[in-house]
Amino acid sequence: MGTNYLTDPIILVVDTLSALYILAVLLRFLLQWCGAAFYNPISQFLVKITHPPLRILRRFVPPIGKIDTSSLVLVLALQMLANFTILILKGVTINIGALTILSITDLVSLLINIFIFAVFARALLSWVNPGNYDSASSILNSLTEPLLNTCRKFIPDFGGIDLSPLAVLLFLQLAKMVILPPLHQLAALIG
Numbered sequence: 053m054g055t056n057y058l059t060d061p062i063i064l065v066v067d068t069l070s071a072l073y074i075l076a077v078l079l080r081f082l083l084q085w086c087g088a089a090f091y092n093p094i095s096q097f098l099v100k101i102t103h104p105p106l107r108i109l110r111r112f113v114p115p116i117g118k119i120d121t122s123s124l125v126l127v128l129a130l131q132m133l134a135n136f137t138i139l140i141l142k143g144v145t146i147n148i149g150a151l152t153i154l155s156i157t158d159l160v161s162l163l164i165n166i167f168i169f170a171v172f173a174r175a176l177l178s179w180v181n182p183g184n185y186d187s188a189s190s191i192l193n194s195l196t197e198p199l200l201n202t203c204r205k206f207i208p209d210f211g212g213i214d215l216s217p218l219a220v221l222l223f224l225q226l227a228k229m230v231i232l233p234p235l236h237q238l239a240a241l242i243g
Contacts, residue, residue: 147242
């Protein structure tokens with residue numbers, strides 16, 4: 053089926069709106085998981101926009117320890133719905149197994165990109181505005197500190213220059229190169 057005049061704009065709107073909401077739900081999960089300040093304005097914004105569907109879902113999907121499983125179920129369901137809608141609009145059919153693998157691949161890619169952006173933004177802020185505290189810096193610190201601390205254990209001190217952001221960025225890029233292609237191949241095989 054060929055695309056008509058309105059298909060591409062509709063795909064753009066569906067993709068953009070779904071990607072933004074999926075990002076919000078995933079960020080809420082990550083900030084809750086890493087113990088970010090709940091009363092931070094950014095955290096409060098994410099809680100308010102994601103609370104309605106999560107309130108309903110939490111009735112059926114209980115948390116497992118510190119893991120908010122209802123957020124994970126919601127983010128996967130939203131990603132699957134977005135991918136299904138976009139593929140239907142493009143005239144492509146896909147089975148549920150391939151759709152699930154494709155959606156997981158998209159979410160893993162988004163997760164890695166969130167951390168890449170957060171580490172890069174934190175490093176940039178430390179050069180431009182060192183020592184300042186604001187809501188964005190607090191969120192970035194909460195997200196990136198576990199990764200950076202892990203790298204600091206293996207990287208020697210170079211006279212006050214912290215190379216851990218560079219190491220984390222390299223590791224995250226390698227993770228994308230190693231993890232995502234096999235998932236794409238698996239989705240192609242199943243589909």
